[in-house]
Amino acid sequence: YTSCAICIVILLLTSISCRENKRTDRRSITSKTFSLPDIPPIISEANERKNYLTAHYWDNLAQCDTILLQDESIEQAFVHYIALLEEYPTEIAQLHITNSLQKMKASSAWQKRLIDLAEHYLFDAGSPLMNESLYIPFAECALASGRLDTYQQDQMRYRLEIAHRNQPGSQATDFQFLRADGHKSSLHQTQAPQLLLVFYDPECQNxxxxxxxxxxxxxxQRLQNQNRIKVLMIYTEGDEAIWQAHKNHHPKGWISGFDQNEKIKQKPLYDLRAMPSIYLLDADKKVIFKDVLPEKIIPYLEKTIP
Incomplete structure (x- = not known):
């Protein structure tokens, strides 16, 4: 992320000029490389420059020859674009995406390229940039494009359903589980100022x-000692023998739970494409972070320490 951040700072603090590199293939086709828009000199305040850049980020893309569809520079520009969007509240970032895709409606090849990149970077469970909130407007655009066949439409609707489920700000879906002491409980019955909800497989090395x-x-550890957070570990794979063998191997104070009927995975109530899947919930079981790595949660928790 550091390299992306450095690039973005440079973009914001300097005037961005259009560049044209002449490339000739075997058929002597000359095409433009992708260039970011010029920020008008009258816009000097850093935040306004960022807003302008984000709103017009892809304006020049439609002018690029489609021979560049798989060009590495487009993919790198997309990664920088995501870094810019993450500076905004979710609703504003989604609006920026929707507006940009709408402006590219006449350039279906480039619109599809961005949607494909969004699927790879924002929806793929193995991507460090995974962000389903930002993926939603790309998926909605794909559905509205008329380019998908029936199977692809069903697939995209399912992805949208997954992306919308348990979004930050919404209440996490309740479920029942068996505790290590043999008693049954549920997510919403687990009282805590903050709850770190972890879906895991004890046989998964990751x-x-x-x-x-x-x-x-x-x-x-500090927040746990202050009774300001609890950790709830849920095994969802259905093999009770495996859970029984590992249920007491967690740190003191962590709650070990087993989804006896595999309802979480089968319905599915949560998106478990990759393990572990980690959520941070508030006292009302509203989602603060959805399916993220500890590297994103821990800095947030650190800020809550008085």
Missing amino acids: CQAILEDLASNSIL
Whole structure:
């Protein structure tokens, strides 16, 4: 992320000029490389420059030859674009995306290219930039484009359903689970000022590594000692023998739970495309962070320490 941030700062603090590089393929086709828009000199305030750049980020894309559809510079520009959007509240960022895609309506090839990049970077569970909130307007544009066949439409609707489910600001879907002491409970019955909800598989190596990092994190430990957060671990894979073998291996104070009927995964109530899947909830079980890595949650928690 650091390199992206540096690039963005440079873009905001300097005037961005259009550049044209002449490229000739075997058929002697000359085409433009993608260039960011010129920010009018009259706009000097940093925040206004950022707003202008975000609103007009893709204005020059329609002028690029489609021979550049797979050009690496487009992909890198998209990554920088996402970094810019994350500076805004979700609703404003989504509006920027919708407006940009609407302006590209006549350039269907480029519009589709951005939608494909959004799927790769914003929806793929393995992407470090995964952000379903930002993916939503891209998916909505794809559905409205008329370019999808029936199967693709069903697939896109399902992705939208997943993306909309348990969004930050909404109340997390309730579910029942079996506790390590044999009693049944539910998510909404688990009282805590903040709740770190972790869906995991004890036989998943990636889960083990991330959970070890969480267990040793001093900020999380401090908040737990102050009774300001609880950790709820939910095993969703249905093999009770595996859960029984691992249920007491968690740090002291962590709650171990088992989804006996696999309702969480089968309905599905939560998007469990990758493990672990980590959520941060407030006292009312409203989602603060959805399916993110600890690197995003821990700095937020650190700010809550008095």
